[in-house]
Amino acid sequence: MGDITLKINNVEVSAPEGSTILEAARLAQIEIPTLCFLKDINEIGACRMCVVEVKGARSLVTACVYPITEGMEVFTNTPKVVSSRKKTLELLLSNHEKKCLSCIRSENCELQKLCKDYGIEDENKYDGEKPQYELDESAAHMVRDNNKCILCRRCVAACEKTQGIGVIGANERGFKTFIGSVFDFDLADTSCVSCGQCIAVCPTGALYEKDFTDEVFAAIADPEKYVVVQTAPAVRAAIAEEFGNPIGTNGEGKMIAALRRLGFDKVFDTNFSADLTIMEEANELIERVQNNGVLPMITSCSPGWVKYCEHYYPDLIDHLSSCKSPQQMFGAITKSYFAEKVGVDKEKIVMVSVMPCTAKKFEIGRDDQDANGLPDVDIALTTRELARMIKKAGIRFNDLPEDEEYDHPLGDHSGAGVIFGATGGVMEAALRTAVETLTGEELKALDFKEVRGTAGIKEATYPVAGMDVKVAVASGLSNAKILLDKIRKGEADYQFIEIMACPGGCVNGGGQPQVPGYVRNTVDVRAKRASVLYDLDQKATIRKSHEVPEIKKLYEEFLGKPGSEKAHHLLHTSYVKREVNRLD
Amino acid sequence: MKNSGGIPFKGTEEQKQQLLKVISDLKDTPGSLMPIMQAAQDIYGYLPYEVQKIISDEMGIPVEKVYGVATFYAQFNLNPKGENTVSVCLGTACYVKGSGLVLDEIEKQLGIADGECTNDGKFSLDTCRCVGACGLAPVMLVNEDVYGKVTPDQVKGILDKYK
Numbered sequence: 087m088g089d090i091t092l093k094i095n096n097v098e099v100s101a102p103e104g105s106t107i108l109e110a111a112r113l114a115q116i117e118i119p120t121l122c123f124l125k126d127i128n129e130i131g132a133c134r135m136c137v138v139e140v141k142g143a144r145s146l147v148t149a150c151v152y153p154i155t156e157g158m159e160v161f162t163n164t165p166k167v168v169s170s171r172k173k174t175l176e177l178l179l180s181n182h183e184k185k186c187l188s189c190i191r192s193e194n195c196e197l198q199k200l201c202k203d204y205g206i207e208d209e210n211k212y213d214g215e216k217p218q219y220e221l222d223e224s225a226a227h228m229v230r231d232n233n234k235c236i237l238c239r240r241c242v243a244a245c246e247k248t249q250g251i252g253v254i255g256a257n258e259r260g261f262k263t264f265i266g267s268v269f270d271f272d273l274a275d276t277s278c279v280s281c282g283q284c285i286a287v288c289p290t291g292a293l294y295e296k297d298f299t300d301e302v303f304a305a306i307a308d309p310e311k312y313v314v315v316q317t318a319p320a321v322r323a324a325i326a327e328e329f330g331n332p333i334g335t336n337g338e339g340k341m342i343a344a345l346r347r348l349g350f351d352k353v354f355d356t357n358f359s360a361d362l363t364i365m366e367e368a369n370e371l372i373e374r375v376q377n378n379g380v381l382p383m384i385t386s387c388s389p390g391w392v393k394y395c396e397h398y399y400p401d402l403i404d405h406l407s408s409c410k411s412p413q414q415m416f417g418a419i420t421k422s423y424f425a426e427k428v429g430v431d432k433e434k435i436v437m438v439s440v441m442p443c444t445a446k447k448f449e450i451g452r453d454d455q456d457a458n459g460l461p462d463v464d465i466a467l468t469t470r471e472l473a474r475m476i477k478k479a480g481i482r483f484n485d486l487p488e489d490e491e492y493d494h495p496l497g498d499h500s501g502a503g504v505i506f507g508a509t510g511g512v513m514e515a516a517l518r519t520a521v522e523t524l525t526g527e528e529l530k531a532l533d534f535k536e537v538r539g540t541a542g543i544k545e546a547t548y549p550v551a552g553m554d555v556k557v558a559v560a561s562g563l564s565n566a567k568i569l570l571d572k573i574r575k576g577e578a579d580y581q582f583i584e585i586m587a588c589p590g591g592c593v594n595g596g597g598q599p600q601v602p603g604y605v606r607n608t609v610d611v612r613a614k615r616a617s618v619l620y621d622l623d624q625k626a627t628i629r630k631s632h633e634v635p636e637i638k639k640l641y642e643e644f645l646g647k648p649g650s651e652k653a654h655h656l657l658h659t660s661y662v663k664r665e666v667n668r669l670d
Numbered sequence: 671m672k673n674s675g676g677i678p679f680k681g682t683e684e685q686k687q688q689l690l691k692v693i694s695d696l697k698d699t700p701g702s703l704m705p706i707m708q709a710a711q712d713i714y715g716y717l718p719y720e721v722q723k724i725i726s727d728e729m730g731i732p733v734e735k736v737y738g739v740a741t742f743y744a745q746f747n748l749n750p751k752g753e754n755t756v757s758v759c760l761g762t763a764c765y766v767k768g769s770g771l772v773l774d775e776i777e778k779q780l781g782i783a784d785g786e787c788t789n790d791g792k793f794s795l796d797t798c799r800c801v802g803a804c805g806l807a808p809v810m811l812v813n814e815d816v817y818g819k820v821t822p823d824q825v826k827g828i829l830d831k832y833k
């Protein structure tokens with residue numbers, strides 16, 4: 087396709103044919119404000135924030151969906167345009183619950199930012215009727231507050247298009263329109279998988295995770311409790327964003343320093359149990375291959391994915407690896423091996439996890455996740471909640487030392503463990519261990535580049551010890567669906583599949599710092615955050631899970647060997663068949 | 671659940687087969703969701719969860735999407751019609767003569783809101799716009815029977831006749 091030449095604010099611009107005014111304006115360094123627009127998934131031109139004047143057009147047009155034409159003259163900043171955008175904001179505010187001081191999104195609310203940018207003087211200019219909605223607090227992981235919803239439908243698009251689920255949508259019409267579920271089911275009674283992608287895209291405070299920071303502060307303050315924290319691989323790749331640093335900043339050292347200053351008794355790394363997962367999962371895969379077990383085996387680290395499988399593909403749950411997720415393995419080992427080692431009563435341990443994920447809040451309450459007669463994990467926080475704790479405690483994150491390290495004995499890890507946070511990472515980590523185990527020779531080339539990158543589906547075949555190992559990787563549940571349908575039809579000849587619920591993997595999880603729509607539309611957040619993890623892997627002295635000294639020691643001293651009875655009891659779990667929505 | 675909560679679904683296998691045929695005939699035509707929903711309503715009289723779920727499963731779309739359409743358009747009913755259909759005119763003449771108060775009283779007497787059906791299936795309640803009897807305003811109907819110049823205190827007596 088050729089280029090089209092047009093004028094924006096009297097400046098000549100060339101943009102590829104098929105571009106929208108919004109895209110052409112960006113090429114001319116002009117930012118047109120957007121609210122409902124999310125590239126590829128929510129191009130509905132509904133909120134009318136992006137209106138511009140086009141010479142010859144009868145009325146203002148929406149730049150996010152209006153295609154450019156040769157010789158077009160666009161004006162993005164005329165008094166008419168500005169006054170229209172301002173009126174749109176005033177009308178949005180007319181039925182918005184303006185409790186901004188106590189709002190969880192205060193200071194990173196997209197509506198608030200636009201109101202500031204456009205100089206809204208009176209937030210109650212049109213102070214008409216306001217619908218009163220009850221909060222939906224039914225789900226384990228999140229709250230819906232429709233009083234703050236602006237009906238942009240970004241959450242609906244994330245649920246339906248990105249994840250292929252669609253448990254939420256716009257119900258009723260006109261002033262009575264609200265975002266909800268079929269027949270007003272509580273979210274907990276729907277087949278919501280808890281991935282939190284709706285929260286990630288919400289521009290306001292209408293959707294947010296259930297906050298457990300007070301419980302953690304209380305546990306730390308209780309002298310009777312021994313509070314242990316683990317941080318997932320992807321958290322370090324994003325937490326610095328909460329303190330004003332650019333996307334793609336490694337916050338590992340400062341985060342460890344902050345956790346110590348918050349008063350946790352031990353600061354451990356989920357990377358350790360990611361390595362442990364590889365030990366168990368690689369063993370399980372080899373067993374399945376050698377004993378004609380159910381193949382392809384599919385990873386089970388992502389609780390959003392697991393729940394999706396249980397609801398939508400209950401016939402395929404035998405394909406799921408029986409391995410618990412790294413979060414849960416970590417808790418099970420902490421309340422057994424670690425408790426014995428340091429002589430702490432397991433009942434006194436409060437296991438806190440910091441995760442890039444909202445589904446982890448659901449996972450800790452699942453059945454068969456309490457190996458020691460206690461929940462493996464007591465409280466699961468998101469990256470955002472940890473940032474909130476750090477701010478509340480007055481810790482100046484950016485001024486903290488960079489070089490603090492995790493505690494031991496559950497702080498060691500390999501580069502394979504750290505890349506768990508990016509799509510393809512678990513696959514690559516498993517291959518490093520499985521290939522060496524199967525061939526019995528040292529693996530020299532550790533980079534399995536075919537399974538890296540942010541493509542929704544990746545496939546590769548590796549010749550290993552005389553057989554072809556065929557693998558696939560999917561992230562984002564609408565991509566997972568494509569692979570699962572192939573398995574159902576018997577058309578999939580893979581041995582091993584990695585599936586992550588969130589597009590790009592955990593780095594782009596539903597519990598990560600929220601990135602405004604206007605940034606999401608132009609920056610590949612997934613790739614930038616993933617690069618932090620691949621850098622850490624590259625620099626790691628140990629890059630294979632089975633070579634981590636503390637992992638070897640754990641097996642020698644406690645577990646025996648991968649797949650042992652003890653390992654099974656502590657580190658493996660079971661799944662349940664669920665329905666799509668639950669009818670009372 | 672807000673709608674069709676207490677009334678058990680009584681769809682028959684024959685109805686289901688009829689609906690499946692309609693869906694398989696239409697589903698590959700773009701924009702066929704509404705015609706399918708209209709046909710489903712013709713078959714069952716309303717669109718309960720069970721019927722919306724059949725449409726969703728057969729068309730491969732989320733059931734919430736069907737529900738969103740069903741609640742957007744006034745033509746779709748989420749509740750069955752009762753043995754007796756009560757209707758209150760909210761047209762201009764009736765409304766200024768107080769049919770809103772009559773509606774409030776009916777809702778109170780039957781314990782249901784506009785668009786709903788009582789749990790025993792005896793009465794369903796709707797509102798309408800002008801039945802062409804403005805001289806009798808305010809007007810309510812029970813089945814084919816027209817009641818004119820209705821006051822709220824007459825409502826109980828009228829409904830009792832159909833119990």
